[in-house]
Amino acid sequence: MSRYLRLFFIGLLLAPPTLGLAQTRSIISNLANPAIGMSALFLAQAAPNLSLPGSTGPSFQEAEISVISTVDPLWTLAGNFTFDAGSGVAEEAYATTDAVPDITFKVGEFRAFFGKHGTLHTHAFPFIQAPLIMSNTLGEEGFKNAGLEAAWMTPLPWYAELTLGAYRPVANDGVVQMGGNDGAGNHPLNFNSGSMDNIPYLAHLKNLFDVDDDTTLELGASDLTGYGDDGLHHAVYGGDLTIRNVPLRRSNQAGWILQGEYLKKVSYTTGIYNQESDGWYASFQNRWGQEWWSGFRFDEAFNLASDISINPTDSSLSGHVQRASVNVAWLPSEFSEMKLEYGIAKDATGAVDNRVMLQFNYIIGFHPPHSY
Amino acid sequence: MKTLKKTIWMLPLLVLALPAWADLKVATSLSDLASVAQFVGGKHVTAISLCKGYEDPHFVPAKPSLMKAIQDADVFVSVGLELDGGWLPLVIPGSRNPKIQPGAKGFIDASEGVEVLDKPIGTVSRAEGDIHPLGNPHYYSDPLNLVVVADHLARVFSDLDPDNASDYAANAKEFDAKMKKSVEDWTAQLKPFQGASLVIFHENFKYFTNRFGLKIFGTVEPKPGIPPSPRYLAETSEAMKQAGVKVVIYQPYYDADASQQLAKLAGGVALEIPNEVGGVPEAKDVFSKFDYIVSSLVKALSQK
Numbered sequence: 001m002s003r004y005l006r007l008f009f010i011g012l013l014l015a016p017p018t019l020g021l022a023q024t025r026s027i028i029s030n031l032a033n034p035a036i037g038m039s040a041l042f043l044a045q046a047a048p049n050l051s052l053p054g055s056t057g058p059s060f061q062e063a064e065i066s067v068i069s070t071v072d073p074l075w076t077l078a079g080n081f082t083f084d085a086g087s088g089v090a091e092e093a094y095a096t097t098d099a100v101p102d103i104t105f106k107v108g109e110f111r112a113f114f115g116k117h118g119t120l121h122t123h124a125f126p127f128i129q130a131p132l133i134m135s136n137t138l139g140e141e142g143f144k145n146a147g148l149e150a151a152w153m154t155p156l157p158w159y160a161e162l163t164l165g166a167y168r169p170v171a172n173d174g175v176v177q178m179g180g181n182d183g184a185g186n187h188p189l190n191f192n193s194g195s196m197d198n199i200p201y202l203a204h205l206k207n208l209f210d211v212d213d214d215t216t217l218e219l220g221a222s223d224l225t226g227y228g229d230d231g232l233h234h235a236v237y238g239g240d241l242t243i244r245n246v247p248l249r250r251s252n253q254a255g256w257i258l259q260g261e262y263l264k265k266v267s268y269t270t271g272i273y274n275q276e277s278d279g280w281y282a283s284f285q286n287r288w289g290q291e292w293w294s295g296f297r298f299d300e301a302f303n304l305a306s307d308i309s310i311n312p313t314d315s316s317l318s319g320h321v322q323r324a325s326v327n328v329a330w331l332p333s334e335f336s337e338m339k340l341e342y343g344i345a346k347d348a349t350g351a352v353d354n355r356v357m358l359q360f361n362y363i364i365g366f367h368p369p370h371s372y
Numbered sequence: 373m374k375t376l377k378k379t380i381w382m383l384p385l386l387v388l389a390l391p392a393w394a395d396l397k398v399a400t401s402l403s404d405l406a407s408v409a410q411f412v413g414g415k416h417v418t419a420i421s422l423c424k425g426y427e428d429p430h431f432v433p434a435k436p437s438l439m440k441a442i443q444d445a446d447v448f449v450s451v452g453l454e455l456d457g458g459w460l461p462l463v464i465p466g467s468r469n470p471k472i473q474p475g476a477k478g479f480i481d482a483s484e485g486v487e488v489l490d491k492p493i494g495t496v497s498r499a500e501g502d503i504h505p506l507g508n509p510h511y512y513s514d515p516l517n518l519v520v521v522a523d524h525l526a527r528v529f530s531d532l533d534p535d536n537a538s539d540y541a542a543n544a545k546e547f548d549a550k551m552k553k554s555v556e557d558w559t560a561q562l563k564p565f566q567g568a569s570l571v572i573f574h575e576n577f578k579y580f581t582n583r584f585g586l587k588i589f590g591t592v593e594p595k596p597g598i599p600p601s602p603r604y605l606a607e608t609s610e611a612m613k614q615a616g617v618k619v620v621i622y623q624p625y626y627d628a629d630a631s632q633q634l635a636k637l638a639g640g641v642a643l644e645i646p647n648e649v650g651g652v653p654e655a656k657d658v659f660s661k662f663d664y665i666v667s668s669l670v671k672a673l674s675q676k
Binding site: 073076096098099100101102103104153158159161206208210213216246248249250251252253289290291332333334335364368369371372 | 424426427428430431432433434435436437439440443458459461462465466467468469470473475498501502597598599624625627
């Protein structure tokens with residue numbers, strides 16, 4: 001990393017909070033206790049091509065308990081703890097402050113603000129399965145790690161937010177978990193150099209334009225880079241485009257989202273450049289009424305490594321893989337959802353992963369609004 | 373050197389050409405609050421609302437452009453009682469404006485001092501739909517509650533901008549007098565219909581009906597946030613026929629089809645009326661909003 005970037009992050013850590021203290025008395029309803037909520041996902045699946053035991057039938061996907069509260073006039077603390085049938089983990093625990101005008105600081109363990117899908121919690125996925133390329137780049141649930149981020153709302157006349165982040169070095173855990181129902185996170189990136197100057201960093205630029213009162217256009221670019229223990233830089237680059245329509249007069253009854261994202265994982269040093277894996281997805285979702293959504297997505301990945309083991313030969317679905325997914329969701333209220341989805345994935349050898357999935361999604365207690 | 377001298381002489385002209393900014397930039401989460409803030413602030417305030425009058429204030433999309441719009445605001449007025457709780461907790465922190473974060477001097481809960489109706493008693497549960505646990509937040513449908521808001525804003529503006537405190541106090545006094553006179557006029561217009569019953573889409577009109585002696589017979593939605601089923605509409609229309617209730621009112625952001633179907637089944641009329649400033653083009657401020665509501669109701673209730 002350049003000397004100036006290192007100095008910037010050191011300065012950030014040492015700088016005292018100099019500007020007017022934002023007295024963050026909470027608008028969240030809580031007194032002695034934090035605001036607490038829980039989401040739960042259950043899945044019933046028929047996957048005749050998978051050779052994994054239990055790939056057909058019901059399963060408990062995960063539950064997530066969220067807590068948030070004001071710490072003091074400077075800070076707010078939030079945590080997300082996820083549980084599945086076998087284990088529980090502290091998925092995120094982080095503090096934020098808006099004491100400095102135009103900048104939000106975040107410190108703790110959290111999802112890096114990379115791209116679009118990588119920032120989503122599992123219960124907010126628009127399709128039951130994450131895009132193919134996620135598991136080979138950031139991880140199915142994004143790049144979750146300990147770090148520090150600063151998100152600056154620039155003075156440009158449109159919404160343009162620049163996020164810079166620095167994270168703890170982390171090893172590629174060598175596990176690609178796609179075939180199972182647990183959706184567990186993983187670390188496909190090698191940021192494990194023991195060198196003192198290995199501070200994996202993120203740069204993300206998000207631009208959002210109001211096309212008209214009802215429609216927005218979002219363009220984003222992301223770069224996550226660190227040093228590996230193989231002497232190479234490892235990086236993921238991404239670009240995303242979202243066009244979203246929410247008719248203001250019928251904001252909870254109609255609208256659509258057209259979204260696409262491309263991610264590429266590379267490793268390089270002087271004289272060496274390896275494009276390890278890349279892929280993209282494009283999706284369209286439409287809201288048919290207060291209670292109904294439907295969606296279609298096509299995604300494609302190149303040099304994909306996966307553990308999706310296909311009958312009868314137990315070969316893995318890998319290499320050049322394409323998948324089409326279609327779903328319909330019923331939301332009887334804002335707090336529950338039933339989603340029926342069909343996905344068919346195929347690789348260049350002709351191996352096929354064919355699934356019908358029915359997911360049940362529930363929220364109780366306090367839940368912060370999802371990002372636009 | 374000549375260019376530099378020319379530039380220096382031109383600078384005062386550039387300053388004079390800049391727009392005259394108001395002393396306080398005020399943003400609100402509801403259009404009625406922006407209207408009141410503009411009355412109270414007068415020439416010293418520029419007030420904007422993040423929620424347009426034809427938008428459902430429960431479901432405003434938390435677009436980043438809203439965060440950008442309040443990045444430099446001096447004051448943010450929230451309607452309070454968690455009516456904006458589905459989107460404001462993203463927009464306020466996202467603005468990165470320390471002056472308007474909750475707890476800062478520039479963050480105002482407009483519901484303070486208002487007598488709140490429908491505070492839940494006993495167990496609060498979402499089995500009753502998407503209820504408001506702090507009470508009915510649609511207090512702005514009673515015009516006299518806006519007098520409470522106006523007085524509150526005058527105190528806040530005076531605290532933040534003491535040089536113009538006397539103007540804020542005078543404007544609030546003028547607003548109070550005008551609103552109280554207008555309420556007398558509206559009461560007189562609705563007096564022949566005191567005790568008349570209405571069906572409303574959502575429980576957002578109770579403060580109005582209480583003020584003007586009308587009654588709420590029922591709602592188009594069976595529970596808050598739950599759309600009506602055909603069976604519910606049939607049962608409700610039968611009950612309306614038996615009780616002689618003929619008027620169904622709904623706001624521009626609600627399902628017109630369900631309201632019109634219910635009115636048709638009951639042999640009555642469905643009326644789209646605003647509950648917020650800007651809900652219809654005629655509702656340009658809080659006074660013209662209530663003018664429109666009252667005249668529409670008088671016309672509908674007069675029909676046999």
